[in-house]
Amino acid sequence: MARAAVKAKPSKSAKSKAAAKRTLHAVPRRADPFTLGGQQKVEVYTSMLRIRLLDERMMTLQRQGRIGFYGTCNGQEAATIASAYALRASDWIVPALREAGAMLMRGFPLVPYLAQVFGNSGDITKGRQMPSHPAGRAVNQVSWGSCIGSQLPHAMGAAWAAKLQGHDTVVIGYLGDGATSSNDFHVAMNFAAVFQAPVVFVCQNNHWSISIPTHKQTASESIAIKAKAYGMPGVKVDGNDADAVYAAVAEAVARARSGGGPTLVECETYRMGAHSSSDDPTRYRDQAEVDAWKKRDPIEGYRARLIAEGHWSAKKDEALRAELLEQINAAIKTAEALPPPDHDTLFEDVYFDLPWHLQEQRAQFKAALQRAGGSLAGALPGSAH
Amino acid sequence: MATLNLLQAVNDALRVEMRRDNRVVVLGEDVGKFGGVFRATAGLYEEFGPQRVIDTPLAEGGIIGAAIGMALYGMKPVPEIQFSDFIYPGFDQIVSELSKMRFRSGGQYACPVVVRTPFGGGIKGGHYHSQSPEALFIHQAGLKVVAPSNPYDAKGLLLSALRQPDPIIFFEPKRVYRASKGDVPEGDYEVPLGKAQVLRAGEDVTVITYGAMVHEAIDAIAKAEAQGIDCELIDLRTLWPLDIDCLVESAQKTGRVVVVHEAPRTCGLGGEISALLQERCFTHLEAPILRVTGWDTPFPYTLENEYLPLAPRILQGIEDSAAYIA
Numbered sequence: 001m002a003r004a005a006v007k008a009k010p011s012k013s014a015k016s017k018a019a020a021k022r023t024l025h026a027v028p029r030r031a032d033p034f035t036l037g038g039q040q041k042v043e044v045y046t047s048m049l050r051i052r053l054l055d056e057r058m059m060t061l062q063r064q065g066r067i068g069f070y071g072t073c074n075g076q077e078a079a080t081i082a083s084a085y086a087l088r089a090s091d092w093i094v095p096a097l098r099e100a101g102a103m104l105m106r107g108f109p110l111v112p113y114l115a116q117v118f119g120n121s122g123d124i125t126k127g128r129q130m131p132s133h134p135a136g137r138a139v140n141q142v143s144w145g146s147c148i149g150s151q152l153p154h155a156m157g158a159a160w161a162a163k164l165q166g167h168d169t170v171v172i173g174y175l176g177d178g179a180t181s182s183n184d185f186h187v188a189m190n191f192a193a194v195f196q197a198p199v200v201f202v203c204q205n206n207h208w209s210i211s212i213p214t215h216k217q218t219a220s221e222s223i224a225i226k227a228k229a230y231g232m233p234g235v236k237v238d239g240n241d242a243d244a245v246y247a248a249v250a251e252a253v254a255r256a257r258s259g260g261g262p263t264l265v266e267c268e269t270y271r272m273g274a275h276s277s278s279d280d281p282t283r284y285r286d287q288a289e290v291d292a293w294k295k296r297d298p299i300e301g302y303r304a305r306l307i308a309e310g311h312w313s314a315k316k317d318e319a320l321r322a323e324l325l326e327q328i329n330a331a332i333k334t335a336e337a338l339p340p341p342d343h344d345t346l347f348e349d350v351y352f353d354l355p356w357h358l359q360e361q362r363a364q365f366k367a368a369l370q371r372a373g374g375s376l377a378g379a380l381p382g383s384a385h
Numbered sequence: 386m387a388t389l390n391l392l393q394a395v396n397d398a399l400r401v402e403m404r405r406d407n408r409v410v411v412l413g414e415d416v417g418k419f420g421g422v423f424r425a426t427a428g429l430y431e432e433f434g435p436q437r438v439i440d441t442p443l444a445e446g447g448i449i450g451a452a453i454g455m456a457l458y459g460m461k462p463v464p465e466i467q468f469s470d471f472i473y474p475g476f477d478q479i480v481s482e483l484s485k486m487r488f489r490s491g492g493q494y495a496c497p498v499v500v501r502t503p504f505g506g507g508i509k510g511g512h513y514h515s516q517s518p519e520a521l522f523i524h525q526a527g528l529k530v531v532a533p534s535n536p537y538d539a540k541g542l543l544l545s546a547l548r549q550p551d552p553i554i555f556f557e558p559k560r561v562y563r564a565s566k567g568d569v570p571e572g573d574y575e576v577p578l579g580k581a582q583v584l585r586a587g588e589d590v591t592v593i594t595y596g597a598m599v600h601e602a603i604d605a606i607a608k609a610e611a612q613g614i615d616c617e618l619i620d621l622r623t624l625w626p627l628d629i630d631c632l633v634e635s636a637q638k639t640g641r642v643v644v645v646h647e648a649p650r651t652c653g654l655g656g657e658i659s660a661l662l663q664e665r666c667f668t669h670l671e672a673p674i675l676r677v678t679g680w681d682t683p684f685p686y687t688l689e690n691e692y693l694p695l696a697p698r699i700l701q702g703i704e705d706s707a708a709y710i711a
Contacts (some may be wrong), residue, residue: 001566023430092458094454123491124491124492124493125490125493126489126491126492127491128488128489129489133489135489135490135491135493135494136493137490137493137494142457142490142494143486143489143490143493143494145481145482145489147477147481147482148431150477150478150481150482151453152450153446153447153449153453153454153478154450154451154453154457154482155454156447156450156451156454156456157450157451157452157453157454157456157457157458157462158453158454158455158457158458159454160451160454160455161455161458161459162455162456162462164410164436164437164460165408165458165459165460166457168642169458171454182480183474184446184450185444186444186450187442187447187450188447188450188451189443190442190447191444191447191451193443194441194442216664230543262681273607342478347493348492349487349488349490349491350487350488350527351487351527351551352487352495352549352550352551353527355579355626356626356629357626357629
């Protein structure tokens with residue numbers, strides 16, 4: 001991806017404004033803006049399935065030792081995709097751990113997406129973050145750290161800036177149920193309501209924050225109800241029903257865009273898998289609970305609905321699966337073959353320029369590398385490349 | 386040219402830049418109608434209105450976090466943290482988010498936020514209105530740290546800072562907000578970041594300091610001169626990345642260095658300067674590099690003059706350095 005393209009600031013030119021108005025979706029929206037048409041449902045379903053298949057492949061790669069870490073979206077595909085589908089291309093996503101897949105739906109190419117997982121030179125973020133932490137300015141998806149909840153004031157601030165500048169951009173800030181305990185959740189909700197920022201907080205209540213169940217995270221009767229005290233609407237929806245998620249988020253986005261301020265949408269869903277590839281949920285979670293939620297699988301359910309509504313068929317589904325898997329496998333092959341990031345990238349982007357101390361340390365690094373015969377691998381397990 | 390105090394110079398810089406660049410917004414506690422508890426933003430609300438001079442809820446994490454979002458979106462927010470002692474609720478946002486955004490996004494996103502905050506003691510403010518936490522920010526990759534000592538530099542450095550592409554913590558020495566007065570040009574000018582200023586040339590001992598302690602050092606150096614010790618005084622102005630060439634040149638000339646800061650000694654900027662200079666000037670040094678600093682205690686209310694490295698202690702440091710014979 002061209003550096004200039006991803007660095008471009010929100011432009012005020014007429015051309016880019018026109019581009020910003022275009023929606024992401026191939027199909028024109030129906031008269032009822034909160035209900036998806038048949039083709040739109042198929043688009044949503046396709047993106048959900050893509051992530052499911054991708055996540056399955058990634059977990060296999062992780063177990064094979066080909067990638068270091070992974071956090072899946074497994075079970076939360078409807079909450080992720082159908083919420084992001086309610087945005088325009090010009091709108092922003094400030095994600096948490098499980099929303100990376102929204103980038104793909106919004107047009108981010110698969111190979112650099114996977115290169116981020118491999119952390120190699122094909123990653124536009126230069127291999128600097130763990131897998132599942134991508135960012136793509138070209139699709140207006142901001143970089144996430146790993147500190148829970150800290151992204152929420154950013155979502156509020158970006159939305160506030162859009163409002164102050166007279167843009168009609170809306171921002172979705174994603175969070176999990178655990179993040180509702182963080183101080184940043186509180187300040188973001190409070191600031192958003194006080195300044196009526198056009199932000200929608202989408203909480204993926206997947207019932208578990210690693211090993212802590214939601215009832216130990218909060219004594220509130222729901223997460224959505226917390227919105228009331230901040231002075232904004234709070235909505236709770238079945239997060240495994242893509243149509244319900246879309247309707248709730250699209251309504252909140254429309255309200256935000258028209259000057260109606262922020263909304264908290266709680267998507268009740270379930271983390272079907274582990275927190276991450278480093279986690280073992282059998283140590284703290286009852287399998288019967290997982291089995292019960294399996295019956296509410298968002299992808300299975302949506303496929304059945306689409307077929308029942310006449311938008312989809314088993315034959316089409318089989319063809320789509322094969323096509324997506326082929327794309328994914330081809331992209332994995334391409335991405336995995338790329339070399340690691342150049343050594344110089346270690347010192348770049350700390351600042352806009354390279355100040356003297358980093359110039360000096362870069363020279364020291366290169367000298368050390370040369371003196372050590374080209375490898376700075378250490379003695380501890382995992383210290384070799 | 387007008388005679389302004391340091392506070393007026395800060396205010397003037399904000400006004401100049403807000404007139405020049407409508408992406409600049411000021412936000413913080415009491416910065417709007419009230420004009421800030423120190424009056425640093427006085428009159429800005431009247432000129433630029435509530436959309437650009439914004440009173441926020443009382444939450445430093447929200448002020449910094451929201452400013453990060455605004456900067457991501459292309460604005461130039463200038464949050465004020467009322468006292469640097471109150472910056473810690475926003476510390477995670479500064480160290481984990483603000484300073485890392487450019488790096489972790491591969492250069493896709495920048496956060497050119499200038500956080501203004503008064504620092505330092507001597508105002509009978511007790512622990513929670515007196516600290517100097519600059520070293521905590523210097524230790525974070527991705528931040529620039531600035532601390533002017535006088536009105537001319539305050540305006541020029543702030544204007545430079547506001548035009549930089551990187552996040553900056555701009556520490557204002559509140560002890561001399563009003564006490565430090567000087568000629569300040571009207572309109573636009575910049576004092577470049579990363580450049581120290583030699584306030585007095587001398588041959589015997591180099592004194593390196595910044596912020597309010599520059600004024601104490603001037604007094605100590607005058608008394609040292611009476612004893613026949615000729616000091617060179619360096620005002621760092623930019624604390625990080627600091628002007629290493631200026632420091633090395635002076636240390637090689639005098640061979641004797643005293644670093645002065647209000648902040649506690651251990652892991653303070655003085656320790657880093659000492660390490661940098663011994664790495665570069667080892668054979669030139671004629672005495673150990675001395676640190677005259679605040680003690681490693683919480684900042685006291687009543688005994689603040691005993692805590693602070695004021696002129697008598699600075700003079701003793703100069704005397705000890707000058708008298709040292711290897």
